[in-house]
Amino acid sequence: MDYLKVISDHADVPGGILQAFHAVQAGLGYLPKEVIAEAARVFKISTADAHGVASFYSMFSVNSRGKNVIRICESAPCHVAGAAEVVAALERELGIKMGESTANGLFALEFTECVGQCQATPVITVNGKPYLDVKPAQIPSIIAEYS
Ligand code: FES
CATH class of the missing domain: 1.20.50 (Pheromone ER-1)
Incomplete structure (x- = not known):
């Protein structure tokens, strides 16, 4: 394009x-x-x-970053439901910290505020697509969808 x-x-x-x-x-x-x-x-x-x-606008970025942007909701309901464990699983699986992008440019990790899916916390989004009620064990398969 x-x-x-x-x-x-x-x-x-x-x-x-x-x-x-x-x-x-x-x-x-x-x-x-x-x-x-x-x-x-x-x-x-x-x-x-x-x-x-x-x-x-928060949906735009003027900085180069990973092609697939994974956002983790850090608002209170997601936090209470175990977002920290999901963050740890993402960082472990991708080998980067929050706010960083992978060396191959495929993934970036960012925090976000509530994305309006509090009925099924914790929530992550990948390129805006929400994943609800996320367990750390699901992280490898979610990442594999975009690898
Ligand atoms: S608090 Fe996480 S989606 Fe609302």
Whole structure:
């Protein structure tokens, strides 16, 4: 996919910058500075403003990171239900700490606030897809889905 073309393809779409950023984020896992510069040019705003849009929304990242972003809910209900054990299993399985990406660029680990699935805690999401009532023993098979 030509990510700079994705930006220009959204030039005349209402809210196009967000849609374009979504498409690039889904493909690359982050918004490189070339994409932000192209968005500024296409949508006729300053680079600082385009960067501001990319930075404002939590679903976008302006930093290179793992292709598959695994988020662990750290809000109280998930915490009480054993999120720490799930975190330990993820860190062990991937060989990285929270906030890091694997050397092969396949996975990143991040914390998140409540994702609205408190009925079945603890919760993790992989690229936004929720996994409910997660047990540490399930982590290898969840990771294998994306390897
Ligand atoms: S507290 Fe974790 S999903 Fe709501």
